[in-house]
Amino acid sequence: MMDIDAKGSEDIYKLFKAKEQFHRERARLPIEEKIKMLVELQKMAVDIPTPSKKNRYKRVWEI
Amino acid sequence: MEKAIKVINEMQASGIIKKYAVGGAVAAIFYIEPLLTYDLDIFFVPAKESEGLLVLSPVYDYLKGKGYKTEQEHIIIEGIPVQFLPVYNDLVKEAVDNAVRMKYKDTVVNVLKQEYLLAIMVQTFRPKDKQRIIKFLDEGNVSETLLEEILNNHQLKTRFDLFRRS
Numbered sequence: 001m002m003d004i005d006a007k008g009s010e011d012i013y014k015l016f017k018a019k020e021q022f023h024r025e026r027a028r029l030p031i032e033e034k035i036k037m038l039v040e041l042q043k044m045a046v047d048i049p050t051p052s053k054k055n056r057y058k059r060v061w062e063i
Numbered sequence: 064m065e066k067a068i069k070v071i072n073e074m075q076a077s078g079i080i081k082k083y084a085v086g087g088a089v090a091a092i093f094y095i096e097p098l099l100t101y102d103l104d105i106f107f108v109p110a111k112e113s114e115g116l117l118v119l120s121p122v123y124d125y126l127k128g129k130g131y132k133t134e135q136e137h138i139i140i141e142g143i144p145v146q147f148l149p150v151y152n153d154l155v156k157e158a159v160d161n162a163v164r165m166k167y168k169d170t171v172v173n174v175l176k177q178e179y180l181l182a183i184m185v186q187t188f189r190p191k192d193k194q195r196i197i198k199f200l201d202e203g204n205v206s207e208t209l210l211e212e213i214l215n216n217h218q219l220k221t222r223f224d225l226f227r228r229s
Contacts, residue, residue: 023096024201026202027096027202029096031165031167032167034096035064037097045099057102057144059139061143061144062143
């Protein structure tokens, strides 16, 4: 049982490490690529209702 | 976005604003993975001292004269909602003075250094700032020396250290 838990923990650790690596790689992309990704995020999020009045302003960028 | 940056560079060149730097989420995107935002924050040093919001008048007059329209607190420049924010305290003024020149496509753009962005986030300390601080520490390439110097100079070191330890 101990062995299975230890193996499970190791797998989870690897999974989190891989996730961290993925985010770091995205951080290193050229700014032009990242702005394109931002516009895609805006398109996905623009129709999702925002509960806060403060964050109500939404407009997809024309780049 | 390149066209919008060119317009802002022209504003600086023609003396409408003294100095500027991209701040907020777009500045963060220069250093960390993309995060959702709908506006481009421009921190600027006004060309002339004015009281309160009057400081924005030359900016808005110039841009409206060029045909750009306002939407709430934004002005839409070449399809990008831009929010102009006059430097509002010593830390933000110092951050703009020390901005770095970067490139977006073929255009030079002044962007706040990530250490100043972090210090401003520590100062404003909203929930979204706290999330971004964590991302910067994970994904950015932060100079610990410069960050510590800025935090110490603006009495923010204790708050940052407490947050980092939590």
